[in-house]
Amino acid sequence: MILLKNIFYLVRDSLRIEKNIDLLIDGNRIKQIGRINSKNPQNNIEVLDCKNKAVIPGLINAHTHLWQSMLKGRRDDLSLVPWCEQVIYPFIQVLREQVKYTRASEIGYLWSMLGAIEMIRAGITSFVDMDSGYFAERVPQAWLDIGIRGVFSVEMVDKWVPDNIRIDPKHEKENILKLIDAWHKYSRGEPLIKVAMSASAPFTCSEELLSWILEQSNKYNLAIQIHVSETKWEVEQCLRNIGKTPLKYLESIGFLYRPIMAVHCVHLTDEEIKIAKKHSVSVIYNPKSNMKLGSGIAPITKMLKEGVNVALASDGTASNDLMDLFEEMRVGAMLQKVAHEDPAVFSAQEIFSIATEGGAKACQIDAGKIDEGKLADITIINLSSPHIFTLSDDIIPALVYCAKGDDVETVIINGNIIMQNKQIMTIDEQMIVKEIEKISKKLKNDLK
């Protein structure tokens, strides 16, 4: 059992804040919240002192591409399509070449671990990974080793990808089924890993592929994630080729039969927002990525007004380039304010809720709030840094606008202390970083 003692601010959710209280974790769940005596002799209780700390639900990063962990800081002047052509595809090509030199699955394991370390250090306890079809075999193994909760999916695509990096469709499907088989079977007894299906986008997947994805999703009871209406260009393509906007098209082919996660939705029409609500689509908001690629500003305020569930995400680190949801929260809120030229249009509480409860709902994880019985996914923030000093008791705005990933001191996932006092407890971070540096030297040369 773990006892969080003398919590200065306990943020149960965006609206319920308590002060000077204790929290007891038993197994992987929150057992009790209140004034709790730590001197109970029959139990082996680990006590964490939470004076001058804020204890919040672990943040949920509802969309990333961990295989981009090694692509930070490359180009910032390209919109989605040329960015794919000039940043993403060349890297995939280099990866394919690497197979000759390296144990392929080792690269996947290392980029996965690099991303997991970054997220834990920033207080993220759960995430959805849309990985590449390359080297994905051991990607979730890294999450098990470090102890983070992840939804594992591999992005499928059969249109619009150049021949030199395309996996042939038959082989791609076999590969996915093999991965599902390996990890979905495994995950039944393992609360940290979930498997999901993922499709690149309506304009990059054939209707046949989308149907196949939906079929597997039904068969194995898996969530689905898909990029939708990220750019105007894509919406225009869809209208020209199919005569429908992307989400409307997905509805028309029955793809919204299950409650999918629709990533971006920057250019959703009012009609599509209603469609999203009707089919319980969760919209994944990636404000910084949408800004950096110049994609546009998603109509999140409208979506919330319509009752659509919204989650927050960093997107892959080639288009952000950080997985720090504190920064993502404030930028996401500020972006709505400036888009409407009205600061009242979006509150710190709303974005906090999106980054916690919204993500939990989208990913179907029993976390995102701090309540008795909920999963013990908890982030502890040190409030003593000068940049976070506040005279306000309104701790949510202070956290949203002032906290940085580096203020996260301790992270508990599934009832386990994964990071304590900024030290990751479950893996040898130094050794991992050294291995990453070794492998990256070769990759770096090939990328030149």
Place this chain on the structure above:
Amino acid sequence: MILLKNIFYLVRDSLRIEKNIDLLIDGNRIKQIGRINSKNPQNNIEVLDCKNKAVIPGLINAHTHLWQSMLKGRRDDLSLVPWCEQVIYPFIQVLREQVKYTRASEIGYLWSMLGAIEMIRAGITSFVDMDSGYFAERVPQAWLDIGIRGVFSVEMVDKWVPDNIRIDPKHEKENILKLIDAWHKYSRGEPLIKVAMSASAPFTCSEELLSWILEQSNKYNLAIQIHVSETKWEVEQCLRNIGKTPLKYLESIGFLYRPIMAVHCVHLTDEEIKIAKKHSVSVIYNPKSNMKLGSGIAPITKMLKEGVNVALASDGTASNDLMDLFEEMRVGAMLQKVAHEDPAVFSAQEIFSIATEGGAKACQIDAGKIDEGKLADITIINLSSPHIFTLSDDIIPALVYCAKGDDVETVIINGNIIMQNKQIMTIDEQMIVKEIEKISKKLKNDLK
């Protein structure tokens, strides 16, 4: 002398990057850049190992209000005018009350120090403070004590401020002249402190007050800073009352006689951008503050195209709420990209240049680049964190999109090591924080 040895990336400016090189500081200037022998026996050289570090010009925060250091995390749903009425003025009122209980100048010293600590920790070596007319007497003393380079000004205003917090105009002018006298005289022999004049805004100052400010600026040879066209409302007011847009109005009354710093310029017209260029106005870009208050998006790309000098700033921490120019740089670049729905419109190099050279030019400080003969204002960044791991040799995009204030390890200002390995060397940070906490208890109660 200080020798920076084996610098991994030496960023001289946004376009000139060198690798594996040394840099020698003598007194308060950069003496030599190249391969330098540290074993020169006649000199007492302190050697800093810069393996796996990036050495960059210290960042310049061209506009802040340090007296807002204690107002973080208060309200995020108010646009400029109601925000002044509901956040700013009540705090000023509380401060006025405080005079009864506290040595007034002590509060000013402490908020000044709190802000200086935050900035140094984020790699900022110079800044412009537009302080309040209250408790400003010892504000620059904190900068001398910690060793940061600051431009000190007190915001003057004689319209639009409620009676209960207004300082009477005659007393205000006397107060400013006293402060100029104290600090400007002093600063002649002191390279860390400069004094400037500052006016609140065209719509909050009478023409008489603006003329008086210009007069003092001419008399003492002081720079001028003024908020210009922050909100649409303000531009409309100006048009209605004076028949001119704000910068045009300032031109018409001769206020652009000196090269002023015009803060915000969110709603500058094309004609005003040409006016800015003609009169060598430096525009101060505050992207996050403009977003948070819903003020709008400044046409920075147009300004750069016209050849206007632009500097970067955090604004006060009541409307941001961080003074971290790494975050400000990426948000500032991303905001331009998304405004134009074109990522090519603004580069990492441009925003880096704005945060260094642009600031140096605006503030008339002989820094902002790393060259022999320049002031030794230098920030050293640790590149070994997982969130900053990159395969790219393009170090500017990696720094702009991945670095956080907390990656700053060492800060040198005016040839002095102010922070080394994240430890501030010049003051007792713990003691200062304790004093701030003591004073803030009373303030916090009064603010409720």
